[in-house]
Amino acid sequence: VTDARIAAARGGDARSVARLLSLVENGDPALPGVLTAVTDGRRARVIGLTGSPGVGKSTTTSALVGALRQRGERVAVLAVDPTSPFSGGALLGDRVRMAEHATDPGVFIRSMATRGHLGGLSAAAPQAIRLLEGLGFDTVLVETVGVGQSEIEVAASADTTVVLLAPGMGDGIQAAKAGILEIGDLFVVNKADREGAETTARELRHMVSLGDAAGGSAPWRPPVLLTVASSGQGIAELLTALDAHGAWLADSGAGEQRRQARAAAEIESLALTALRARIDAARLAELAAEVAAGRCDVFSAAEQLVATRG
Amino acid sequence: VTDARIAAARGGDARSVARLLSLVENGDPALPGVLTAVTDGRRARVIGLTGSPGVGKSTTTSALVGALRQRGERVAVLAVDPTSPFSGGALLGDRVRMAEHATDPGVFIRSMATRGHLGGLSAAAPQAIRLLEGLGFDTVLVETVGVGQSEIEVAASADTTVVLLAPGMGDGIQAAKAGILEIGDLFVVNKADREGAETTARELRHMVSLGDAAGGSAPWRPPVLLTVASSGQGIAELLTALDAHGAWLADSGAGEQRRQARAAAEIESLALTALRARIDAARLAELAAEVAAGRCDVFSAAEQLVATRG
Numbered sequence: 001v002t003d004a005r006i007a008a009a010r011g012g013d014a015r016s017v018a019r020l021l022s023l024v025e026n027g028d029p030a031l032p033g034v035l036t037a038v039t040d041g042r043r044a045r046v047i048g049l050t051g052s053p054g055v056g057k058s059t060t061t062s063a064l065v066g067a068l069r070q071r072g073e074r075v076a077v078l079a080v081d082p083t084s085p086f087s088g089g090a091l092l093g094d095r096v097r098m099a100e101h102a103t104d105p106g107v108f109i110r111s112m113a114t115r116g117h118l119g120g121l122s123a124a125a126p127q128a129i130r131l132l133e134g135l136g137f138d139t140v141l142v143e144t145v146g147v148g149q150s151e152i153e154v155a156a157s158a159d160t161t162v163v164l165l166a167p168g169m170g171d172g173i174q175a176a177k178a179g180i181l182e183i184g185d186l187f188v189v190n191k192a193d194r195e196g197a198e199t200t201a202r203e204l205r206h207m208v209s210l211g212d213a214a215g216g217s218a219p220w221r222p223p224v225l226l227t228v229a230s231s232g233q234g235i236a237e238l239l240t241a242l243d244a245h246g247a248w249l250a251d252s253g254a255g256e257q258r259r260q261a262r263a264a265a266e267i268e269s270l271a272l273t274a275l276r277a278r279i280d281a282a283r284l285a286e287l288a289a290e291v292a293a294g295r296c297d298v299f300s301a302a303e304q305l306v307a308t309r310g
Numbered sequence: 311v312t313d314a315r316i317a318a319a320r321g322g323d324a325r326s327v328a329r330l331l332s333l334v335e336n337g338d339p340a341l342p343g344v345l346t347a348v349t350d351g352r353r354a355r356v357i358g359l360t361g362s363p364g365v366g367k368s369t370t371t372s373a374l375v376g377a378l379r380q381r382g383e384r385v386a387v388l389a390v391d392p393t394s395p396f397s398g399g400a401l402l403g404d405r406v407r408m409a410e411h412a413t414d415p416g417v418f419i420r421s422m423a424t425r426g427h428l429g430g431l432s433a434a435a436p437q438a439i440r441l442l443e444g445l446g447f448d449t450v451l452v453e454t455v456g457v458g459q460s461e462i463e464v465a466a467s468a469d470t471t472v473v474l475l476a477p478g479m480g481d482g483i484q485a486a487k488a489g490i491l492e493i494g495d496l497f498v499v500n501k502a503d504r505e506g507a508e509t510t511a512r513e514l515r516h517m518v519s520l521g522d523a524a525g526g527s528a529p530w531r532p533p534v535l536l537t538v539a540s541s542g543q544g545i546a547e548l549l550t551a552l553d554a555h556g557a558w559l560a561d562s563g564a565g566e567q568r569r570q571a572r573a574a575a576e577i578e579s580l581a582l583t584a585l586r587a588r589i590d591a592a593r594l595a596e597l598a599a600e601v602a603a604g605r606c607d608v609f610s611a612a613e614q615l616v617a618t619r620g
Contacts, residue, residue, distance in 0.1 A: 031609075032607070032609035032610070035607040035608065035609055036607045036609065036610055038607075039604060039605070039606065039607040040604070041603070041604040041605055042604055043604050126608075127608070130607065130608065133604070134604075256602065259602035260595070260598045260599055260602040261598070262602070263597075263598040263599075263601035263602045263608065263611070264594055264595065264597075264598035266601070266608045267594060267597055267598060267601060267608055267611045267612050267615055268586070268589065268594060268612075268615075270608055270609060270611075270612035271589065271612040271615045271616050272582060272585065272586060273612075274612060274613070274616050275582065275585045275616060276578070276582060279578065279581065284574055284577060284578060285570070285574065287573075287574075287577055288570045288571070288573040288574035288577060289570055289573075291570075291573035291576070291577065292566065292569035292570040292572070292573045293351070294349060294350070294351040294352055294353050294443070294444075295349070295351055296349065297342070297345040297346045297348075297349040297440065297444075298345065298436075298437070298440065298573065298576045298577055298580055299341075299342035299345055299346065299580060300342070300346055301573070301577045301580075302577050302578075302580035302581040302583075302584060303584070305577055305578075305581045306581050306584050306585060
C-alpha cells in the first residue's frame, strides 16, 4: 500500500501526497519507514518566506508558484502557522487566495499543524520538507507567519530565506529588533506602490550594509527588492535573485555546509529522543526520591541513571 | 579550600555563599562536586514570588524576610530576571530597596544571571536552590519578574508559589490570560490601600473558584490576600497562609510528590546532557553528509548514531 501511495504521490496525485504528509503531522510510527523508502538522492530547493501578517506573503508565494510553474517545476507550498494548533482553519484564507493553483496537478499546497508531534513545528517542518523532496518536488516553498523563535527555526530549514516587509508599518526598525537581518538571504518590500516603500527599502539596505556578510571569501550581501505581488511587478526579478542565491550556495559551498549542519541537528535531536526513551523509568523514580529527600545530589543521580541504562 | 568555604558559608559568611553560588551561574565544572559535598539531608522551604514589574515584589519579599527573621530562620533571596543577561545591573534597585537586610548575617540576597549556563535559567535556578538548601538556609525566596515561560519554569522549582498583583492594572484579566491561575498557590493583591483592590481580589477569587482544586481528596484552594507591604499590613496573614500551604503540602503528600517530580525532571535533563556529550561527533558529521546528499534518511541516521555510541 505504501509503495503504491508513494508512486502515486510522485506521479502528482495530491491526495496521496496529503496522506503521506499527515504521517508527519501526527508523528505516525510509519513515518520513518516512509522517509527511508522515498530517500533516493532526490533534492529539492527549499525557499522559506516569512513576514508579519498583512505584508502579502500568500500573494507573493502564489506569484512565485506561477513563475516556477512556467519553468515546468513541480512546486509544493507548506503554509506553517506556529500560533495555530489546527491545520486549515486559520490559513483557509491563504488557501483561498492561492486558489488559482488549486487545480494544477504540478502544485501541492498544504497548511500544516503539529497536533501530537512531539518535537513541535521545528521538528515537523524539516521532516515534511524531506518527504516532499523524496516525492519529487523541485521546489518547496515554506511560508511562515512572523519572526518569532519558531519561525526562525522553520526558516533554518530553508536553503534560502526571503523576508517580506510592507512600507509604512515601521517594519524597518522592527526588523532590526526581531533579528530578521540574520535570517534573511533576500529582503522584499512588497506593496511597493504604496507610500514609503523606497524609505523602507533604503533603511533595510543601510542595515544590511552594516551587518556581516556571510561566506568569507565569497560573501553574500542580501539584496533588497521591491515588488507588487498582486500585479506581478518585480516577481521576475525576485526569481532571478533567488537563482543568484542558489548559484552562490552551490559555488561557495555554503549550501552544502548549511544542509549538513541542518541534517546534523535533526539526527542529533532524533538520537536524543531515542536515548531518552531508553531511560529506565523505575530507576529514575528511585533516584528522584533520593534527591527529593536531600540524600543524593542531582549530578550524582544523573550519573547513576546513565550508568544503569539498559 | 572547598570544605572550608562550605563550612564558612554554613556559618553565615555571605561572601562564601556568593562564591559558591557563582559556580552555578558560570556552569563551573566544580559545581557537581560542591553539590555532592553539601547534600546531607538538609531541606529548605522554597517560596517563589512572581508578578509584573511595579506590583511590589521586592517590598513584599523584604517584609517576608523580616517576618521570617523574627522566627530566627536563615533566609536566602534569589532575585531572578530572565530578561537580564547580567547579575546586579537591572536588579540593583531591588537590592537597594532591600538594604534593611543587607547587613543581617542571617539573610543572603543575590541577583542571579546565567551567563554561560548551558541549560539557561530554568536549569540554573534549581541548582542554586539545592546549593542554598545544602548550605543550611531554612527558607529560600525566589523572586522572578513577570509570568512568561521562564518564570513559570522557575516557579516550578518552588514548594509554594505566590503570585502578586496590584489593583487597577487590569491584572485580573491579564492573570487569566497569562496562565498564572495554574501556577499560583497563593494570590496577593498588594498596594491594597489603592482604589480597586477589593475589585481585583473579588475577580481573582471568582476565577480561582472556577479552576480545578489541586490535591484530590484534600484539595487546596488558593487564597487571595490583601497586603500593603510597604507598611507591613497583611504580612503576618501572608505568613500564616504560607504556613498553611506548607502544612497542606506535608499532610497531603503533594509536597513530596512535587519535589520528586522536580528532581526527576532535573536528573533526566542532566542525564540527557551527559548522553549528548557521548555522541561521536565524527560519526555524526559523516551521517549528516549522507543525509544532506539525500542518500540516507534522518531516522536511519539517528538509529545508526545511537548504535555506534561509545
